[in-house]
Amino acid sequence: MMAAAQSTLDPVTAEHRPRRTKTVLGWGVIVVLVLIVVFVAIRVTATPPGEHGALDPEGRDDSGTLALAEILRDQGVEVDVRRSRVEARAAIDEGTTLVMSNPYTLTDEALETLMEPADRVVFLSTSTHLLNALQIGANAPGTRSAVAAACDVPEFAAVGTIRADRLFAPAAEVEGCFGDADGAAVLIDDRGGDRVAVVEGTRLFSNADLAENGNAALALALLGQTDRVVWYVPSLGDSDIEGKSIDTLGSLTPPWVTPAILLLLLAGVAASIWRGQRFGPLVAETLPVTVRASETMHGRARLTARAADAAHAAEALRDGAQRRLARRLGLAAHAGADEVADAAADRLRIPRGTLQTLLAGPLPTDDASLVDLARRLDELEAAVETSARRPTTHPTEAEGTT
Known part of the structure; x- marks a missing residue:
């Protein structure tokens, strides 16, 4: 009985030891990184500017002579x-x-x-x-x-x-x-x-x-x-100008302020380490509710309809149509409305500037204009999709056919 209990506890102890080791190693890496950052900051702040200034006969930089x-x-x-x-x-x-x-x-x-x-x-x-x-x-x-x-x-x-x-x-x-x-x-x-x-x-x-x-x-x-x-x-x-020293924040503060600040910083670091060790590893937890993307879309649509915000709905329709058109036309995902309109006009073989109003013009202010905009955007996407599937006929093939 005792042996069985010992056998059941040994795996748990073996499992906790690597976790504790990983935690100690992690905190050790963080402390080392903090020390490196502090050392670099001290070296940078303590490093004086260039040894030779402008018009210095021993200066090798651009301003030296x-x-x-x-x-x-x-x-x-x-x-x-x-x-x-x-x-x-x-x-x-x-x-x-x-x-x-x-x-x-x-x-x-x-x-x-x-x-x-x-x-x-x-x-x-x-x-x-x-x-x-x-x-x-x-x-x-x-x-x-x-x-x-x-x-x-x-x-x-x-x-x-x-x-x-x-x-x-x-x-x-x-x-x-x-x-x-x-x-x-x-x-x-x-x-x-x-x-x-x-x-x-x-x-x-x-x-x-x-x-x-x-x-x-x-x-x-x-x-x-x-x-x-x-x-x-x-x-x-090498100056002979005698000036009065200007009072600084360090000269005005009492001498005990700096040690007190350092002590508070050390106490804060120690408290962070102490409290941080009490937290265990992150646990992945399944959410109790899964919200489908379609439900989110319908919910936003109902909110927009309830607010009668035709302009906001039209802007969402335009953004979606512009992204889909850019993908079908081989453009970048962040292509602008003018670039997408010109590419679609070239694909449909219509004059450039025809589609700018549709993709970047004034937004509708009522439901009738919103429905018309949605219909025209859908027709434009269908036309681009159809032209993409249409086989290309070379001039030589057309002459042979005739």
């Missing part, structure tokens, strides 16, 4: 890239050109100190504040098509034409090149004995645009006049 730096080196010009203003100023000596993009991270005093030992300074991008600080000009509206230098600067004689997307109005005694007195792409200031050049080179000297028009020649004319170039790259880490 590595190609320009390499061209200068091929021409025998030494390119010394500096990311510290102190190191850049110390590297400047006689016969050196100082090159930089808009130094938005420096104060006016720091910029003046950096420019002081340089005989030539070239700004590859600028801002309204920089133009005012240099007193070299102002922004000018509009853009110009490809133009030549049209100025007295000898270095620009062989540049050719450039097409700039930003113009400047030169100040008094400042030379404006590649434009006119109302707006020029390049400003040359020789008033203090040292030359200062300003140009918006984002669309001229980047890796993606350097080969267009005379962009490369203009870059060599600006940067290749000395044997050595000190290229300073401004950055927020």
Whole structure:
């Protein structure tokens, strides 16, 4: 008796063990996937943006200027890239050109100190504040098509034409090149004995645009006049601007808030696992009532008739007829009414545009118009079906018959 009972319980125990194992494995897979997603999210949020920004002489992307730096080196010009203003100023000596993009991270005093030992300074991008600080000009509206230098600067004689997307109005005694007195792409200031050049080179000297028009020649004319170039790259880490830190949500909240949130999240995960283990596998259960499709159709028809909604009924008739016609005509199931009407007209050999009103025209508003629409749709389907079964007679066979 005991052996018989043991034999009847063993299969049940053996059946429950695989289920429990599958449940544990399933939850283990879910936990691993959650950990992977969290790890990827942390890596993505912690990954800084591109190491090199626009007009960076070491940037290899489309906005960088590595190609320009390499061209200068091929021409025998030494390119010394500096990311510290102190190191850049110390590297400047006689016969050196100082090159930089808009130094938005420096104060006016720091910029003046950096420019002081340089005989030539070239700004590859600028801002309204920089133009005012240099007193070299102002922004000018509009853009110009490809133009030549049209100025007295000898270095620009062989540049050719450039097409700039930003113009400047030169100040008094400042030379404006590649434009006119109302707006020029390049400003040359020789008033203090040292030359200062300003140009918006984002669309001229980047890796993606350097080969267009005379962009490369203009870059060599600006940067290749000395044997050595000190290229300073401004950055927020090298800024001398002292600003007040802005209060953030993290700085305003008490220090215990973050641990409390993490504890609540862990408690929620633990509760989900605990409650989730109490549910067994899904069981397929046969519904007590089976509703036939025909009964559903008749029920919807009775509701439509009771509401006297002829337009809704007509729209349903059109949709069904359009789908059936599309299938018989070899069209896609989602073909539009115009496409189905044209294909049906071609099949029936009647002018195109004849069936558009039937399939996509105004909906009927009364029962008589609804009945007429249903009759015409049925006739159209019957005609298409008949034409599909009709054998095709070739011209040669017709001639032989006659």
